[in-house]
Amino acid sequence: xxxxxxxxxxxxxxxxxxxxxxxxxxxxxxxxxxxxxxxxxxxxxxxxxxxxxxxxxxxxxxxxxxxxxxxxxxxxxxxxxxxxxxxxxxxxxxxxxxxxxxxxxxxxxxxxxxxxxxxxxxxxxxxxxxxxxxxxxxxxxxxxxxxxxxxxxxxxxxxxxxxxxxxxxxxxxxxxxxxxxxxxxxxxxxxxxxxxxxxxxxxxxxxxxxxxxxxxxxxxxxxxxxxxxxxxxxxxxxxxxxxxxxxxxxxxxxxxxxxxxxxxxxxxxxxxxxxxxxxxxxxxxxxxx
Amino acid sequence: xxxxxxxxxxxxxxxxxxxxxxxxxxxxxxxxxxxxxxxxxxxxxxxxxxxxxxxxxxxxxxxxxxxxxxxxxxxxxxxxxxxxxxxxxxxxxxxxxxxxxxxxxxxxxxxxxxxxxxxxxxxxxxxxxxxxxxxxxxxxxxxxxxxxxxxxxxxxxxxxxxxxxxxxxxxxxxxxxxxxxxxxxxxxxxxxxxxxxxxxxxxxxxxxxxxxxxxxxxxxxxxxxxxxxxxxxxxxxxxxxxxxxxxxxxxxxxxxxxxxxxxxxxxxxxxxxxxxxxxxxxxxxxxxxxxxxxxxxxxxxxxxxxxxxxxxxxxxxxxxxxxxxxxxxxxxxxxxxxxxxxxxxxxxxxxxxxxxxxxxxxxxxxxxxxxxxxxxxxxxxxxxxxxxxxxxxxxxxxxxxxxxxxxxxxxxxxxxxxxxxxxxxxxxxxxxxxxxxxxxxxxxxxxxxxxxxxxxxxxxxxxxxxxxxxxxxxxxxxxxxxxxxxxxxxxxxxxxxxxxxxxxxxxxxxxxxxxxxxxxxxxxxxxxxxxxxxxx
Ligand code: HEM
Ligand SMILES: [Cu+2]
Numbered sequence: 001x002x003x004x005x006x007x008x009x010x011x012x013x014x015x016x017x018x019x020x021x022x023x024x025x026x027x028x029x030x031x032x033x034x035x036x037x038x039x040x041x042x043x044x045x046x047x048x049x050x051x052x053x054x055x056x057x058x059x060x061x062x063x064x065x066x067x068x069x070x071x072x073x074x075x076x077x078x079x080x081x082x083x084x085x086x087x088x089x090x091x092x093x094x095x096x097x098x099x100x101x102x103x104x105x106x107x108x109x110x111x112x113x114x115x116x117x118x119x120x121x122x123x124x125x126x127x128x129x130x131x132x133x134x135x136x137x138x139x140x141x142x143x144x145x146x147x148x149x150x151x152x153x154x155x156x157x158x159x160x161x162x163x164x165x166x167x168x169x170x171x172x173x174x175x176x177x178x179x180x181x182x183x184x185x186x187x188x189x190x191x192x193x194x195x196x197x198x199x200x201x202x203x204x205x206x207x208x209x210x211x212x213x214x215x216x217x218x219x220x221x222x223x224x225x226x227x228x229x230x231x232x233x234x235x236x237x238x239x240x241x242x243x244x245x246x247x248x249x250x251x252x253x254x255x256x257x258x259x260x261x262x263x264x265x266x267x268x269x270x271x272x273x274x275x276x277x278x279x280x281x282x283x284x285x286x287x288x289x
Numbered sequence: 290x291x292x293x294x295x296x297x298x299x300x301x302x303x304x305x306x307x308x309x310x311x312x313x314x315x316x317x318x319x320x321x322x323x324x325x326x327x328x329x330x331x332x333x334x335x336x337x338x339x340x341x342x343x344x345x346x347x348x349x350x351x352x353x354x355x356x357x358x359x360x361x362x363x364x365x366x367x368x369x370x371x372x373x374x375x376x377x378x379x380x381x382x383x384x385x386x387x388x389x390x391x392x393x394x395x396x397x398x399x400x401x402x403x404x405x406x407x408x409x410x411x412x413x414x415x416x417x418x419x420x421x422x423x424x425x426x427x428x429x430x431x432x433x434x435x436x437x438x439x440x441x442x443x444x445x446x447x448x449x450x451x452x453x454x455x456x457x458x459x460x461x462x463x464x465x466x467x468x469x470x471x472x473x474x475x476x477x478x479x480x481x482x483x484x485x486x487x488x489x490x491x492x493x494x495x496x497x498x499x500x501x502x503x504x505x506x507x508x509x510x511x512x513x514x515x516x517x518x519x520x521x522x523x524x525x526x527x528x529x530x531x532x533x534x535x536x537x538x539x540x541x542x543x544x545x546x547x548x549x550x551x552x553x554x555x556x557x558x559x560x561x562x563x564x565x566x567x568x569x570x571x572x573x574x575x576x577x578x579x580x581x582x583x584x585x586x587x588x589x590x591x592x593x594x595x596x597x598x599x600x601x602x603x604x605x606x607x608x609x610x611x612x613x614x615x616x617x618x619x620x621x622x623x624x625x626x627x628x629x630x631x632x633x634x635x636x637x638x639x640x641x642x643x644x645x646x647x648x649x650x651x652x653x654x655x656x657x658x659x660x661x662x663x664x665x666x667x668x669x670x671x672x673x674x675x676x677x678x679x680x681x682x683x684x685x686x687x688x689x690x691x692x693x694x695x696x697x698x699x700x701x702x703x704x705x706x707x708x709x710x711x712x713x714x715x716x717x718x719x720x721x722x723x724x725x726x727x728x729x730x731x732x733x734x735x736x737x738x739x740x741x742x743x744x745x746x747x748x749x750x751x752x753x754x755x756x757x758x759x760x761x762x763x764x765x766x767x768x769x770x771x772x773x774x775x776x777x778x779x780x781x782x783x784x785x786x787x788x789x790x791x792x793x794x795x796x797x798x799x800x801x802x803x804x805x806x807x808x809x810x811x812x813x814x815x816x817x818x819x820x821x822x823x824x825x
Binding site: 009011013016017018021022026029030032033037076080081083084087088092094097106109110114127128137139144217218219221223225228229 | 465
């Protein structure tokens with residue numbers, strides 16, 4: 001696995017971007033927290049933090065892209081980036097795992113127990129008499145009031161098709177890049193991020209529908225909680241992925257990337273596939289089953 | 290990986306020829322693993338003293354029955370903050386600091402693989418702990434629901450609540466980035482002829498630790514995010530009326546929490562496995578079996594979490610599964626302890642400070658392991674749970690365990706860092722005082738727990754008075770003893786010049802570079818004289 005340039009190692013020079021990032025995080029976290037506590041100024045502190053972070057991300061990535069284009073990076077640096085990206089995606093997988101875990105636990109343990117299963121006869125009788133275990137549910141307290149379930153057909157199915165297609169288009173784009181077919185590359189890359197943005201738009205339409213017509217909200221008990229948190233975090237990741245694809249697209253237009261050196265492209269493509277796989281899990285366990 | 294050879298000529302000299310920049314920029318913008326390692330270590334020492342002061346408050350209050358110094362609410366804040374600061378601010382960053390300093394030296398790499406991210410991992414920490422500590426001054430006080438943050442209790446925190454949640458997020462972010470860096474460095478930057486199984490044990494244990502970190506820190510982030518949305522956005526994850534379950538939080542938390550305790554001990558195993566061979570002047574006994582044992586421990590740590598929840602209600606099969614799985618961990622742990630002892634067997638041992646701390650580690654960590662086994666027995670744990678017996682258990686594994694290993698590592702590598710021998714007399718004094726007082730503090734807590742004294746309560750029945758006083762005296766003594774370590778650090782550059790090898794029995798790449806290690810080491814891949822070869 002170890003990759004070497006035979007002569008020297010490469011160590012980047014110092015950078016002020018991490019410090020800027022920390023400053024941004026400070027503003028962001030303090031801002032959100034005070035805002036949640038009801039301090040109006042918190043909102044603006046949060047926005048400031050967000051602005052600093054966006055500034056940091058563009059600056060940091062800009063610097064790295066510049067260095068990469070300047071030919072500073074050898075094969076070992078490339079390998080480090082790749083492995084770093086892999087482990088980053090793994091950490092994201094585990095983040096989603098926590099929420100999937102909550103979904104499975106609620107469905108297979110918490111709700112049946114509230115309904116009296118296992119040795120919980122008296123829990124049910126004394127605390128939640130008459131509650132029968134079903135899925136979906138907003139719990140024995142009917143938290144959030146009556147609601148309707150989001151059906152798996154319709155928008156979610158269309159969205160599934162969109163994302164699956166986009167995974168194919170990004171693969172075609174990758175092959176085009178390797179084969180040096182730049183026009184095909186740009187077209188399929190553009191198709192990919194457009195599909196991504198359409199997905200996000202339709203997800204928005206679905207949310208509006210849920211809130212306005214179905215009374216299905218974040219507060220609709222455990223069903224609403226898991227539904228919106230899982231699809232919400234996923235949607236956030238699709239948005240970030242689509243933005244990254246867009247940036248890659250403009251880099252392609254500017255002539256970046258060669259058939260054998262295009263780490264950034266691959267990293268974003270991996271990320272995109274990851275988002276896709278999460279969606280399949282979502283579609284099966286949140287919408288369908 | 291791609292086989293492309295790019296002309297790297299311009300790149301090579303990007304940062305190699307000049308030394309550190311002057312002023313604050315050297316630290317704030319650093320991409321140097323040694324500087325970043327130093328910052329981690331200093332930060333962790335600072336947190337050790339802040340968290341330690343909180344422990345002094347706790348033990349002063351508990352010295353005699355009745356309420357004397359602090360309000361019960363503040364007492365609860367102290368236990369909560371003490372734990373959070375010690376776990377995330379002292380022990381974990383100390384090991385990351387050691388990793389930063391030593392892993393590149395041990396594997397012959399010029400630096401960490403992703404040096405700028407390395408800088409960011411560190412500089413998130415002061416932000417995270419600045420936020421956490423600021424909660425002490427907020428309306429409603431600092432978080433007081435325990436470091437485990439169980440709902441619904443934790444949801445009663447005052448203004449501190451969102452600050453707590455986000456500071457935990459930041460700690461997680463820092464740990465994940467640090468862990469990614471460690472893995473990539475180890476996999477990608479090793480000297481050409483250093484195969485995986487030739488890696489020093491410290492490197493191996495950190496590789497496994499980093500994997501655990503990436504696997505479980507995001508889960509903690511998920512858990513606290515659910516707390517946040519339950520509190521502010523109306524979700525029902527931990528609300529039975531909405532179909533959720535407060536016990537679910539405990540499952541998610543401990544899925545993180547148990548691997549977390551191994552995150553705090555595996556690098557300690559690594560440090561001790563470096564030190565004992567040096568001072569026994571023998572090769573580490575069973576190097577490969579140590580690797581397999583550590584991997585087994587890491588795997589098992591994912592399937593034992595509910596041993597922290599034996600009393601909350603769980604199906605019988607669950608109780609049995611988690612009980613037996615937990616006991617299984619004793620097997621690989623036993624392998625490790627056996628190997629350390631076998632390494633010393635008929636070695637020509639000397640007892641410098643690092644060795645003393647390591648020996649105490651082997652002995653006292655084992656006591657903690659045994660009390661862990663007792664706790665693992667579900668029917669017995671119904672009695673022990675939430676008593677001082679648990680407090681005694683985890684302090685034995687964490688203080689004479691993790692903290693002693695950190696101290697051992699610091700003494701062992703200080704000469705490599707500073708270029709001078711530390712003051713051995715002070716070091717030995719530090720060791721003996723620490724060892725006596727740590728036992729005085731925590732051993733009586735076993736008896737208190739077995740007699741039924743509950744943890745996290747500021748007052749107690751008079752029958753517990755004597756042992757509590759002993760424990761408090763021990764704690765104050767232990768706290769004061771740590772000031773000796775500060776004296777050691779302040780005089781660290783006053784001692785004799787250190788040789789490159791520093792210790793007669795030292796082995797491995799880190800001892801081939803000068804002492805102090807120059808700001809840049811291994812700008813070209815070394816022809817590795819691999820660890821342990823000097824004994825063959
Ligand atoms: C032989 C290995 C070990 C076993 C069998 C074991 C078992 C246990 C059990 C069953 C508990 C729960 C007790 C209760 O709450 O009733 C516990 C608690 C704990 N253990 Fe261990 N343990 C082991 C090693 C370790 C290590 C190596 C560490 C850390 C370095 C550690 C840190 C802790 C902590 C911090 C707690 C208490 C958490 C809390 O409730 O705040 N343990 N251990
Ligand atoms: Cu545990």
